[in-house]
Amino acid sequence: MQISSRFTIAMHIFAACDYFKDTQKVTSQFLAGSVNVNPVIIRKIMSQLRDAGLINVQRGTGGITLTRDPEDITLLDVFKAVDSVDDEQLFHFHENPNMNCPVGRNMHNVLDSRLDEVQKAMEDKLASMTLAEVFADTHKYADGEDS
Numbered sequence: 001m002q003i004s005s006r007f008t009i010a011m012h013i014f015a016a017c018d019y020f021k022d023t024q025k026v027t028s029q030f031l032a033g034s035v036n037v038n039p040v041i042i043r044k045i046m047s048q049l050r051d052a053g054l055i056n057v058q059r060g061t062g063g064i065t066l067t068r069d070p071e072d073i074t075l076l077d078v079f080k081a082v083d084s085v086d087d088e089q090l091f092h093f094h095e096n097p098n099m100n101c102p103v104g105r106n107m108h109n110v111l112d113s114r115l116d117e118v119q120k121a122m123e124d125k126l127a128s129m130t131l132a133e134v135f136a137d138t139h140k141y142a143d144g145e146d147s
Helices: 006-020 028-035 039-051 075-081 104-127 131-142
Strands: 055-058 063-066
Touching: 006 028, 006 039, 006 063, 006 075, 006 131, 028 039, 039 055, 039 075, 075 104, 075 131
Parallel strands: none
Antiparallel strands: 055 063
16 A cells, blocks of 8 residues: 555655746646656646645746745645545555454454554644755755755
8 A cells, every 4th residue: 555646746846846946947847857757647736736725826837836935834735735545544444344253343443543543643744844844955955965
């Protein structure tokens, strides 16, 4: 099981938009080249980010702007915006445990609260990280300060 790659693609989009904002027209085509995916995927994710109120997109000009300061957008905001997990559940429970089995009929009782705790810990950690931190690290590594 994996979390959807939409989250890491969205983070790549944000980082590239910030890094190239003063030197490059940042279009979906340009971003697709950086991420190495089809531009349709970039446009779909940008649409999700726009619908979540994280970015504004100016058609034709390649203008992508944040709706808030990077310090005020958390990685959890991005994670939720791009539907990184189905039904807001990180763990997908197997469909049909055997209810005639004492283990099968009790697996939800055994695991649900533990899995919820793991998901909450991950979400709390994502909520403590901001785009500003990602942007700073992107510049640090892309500019060769700590390659």
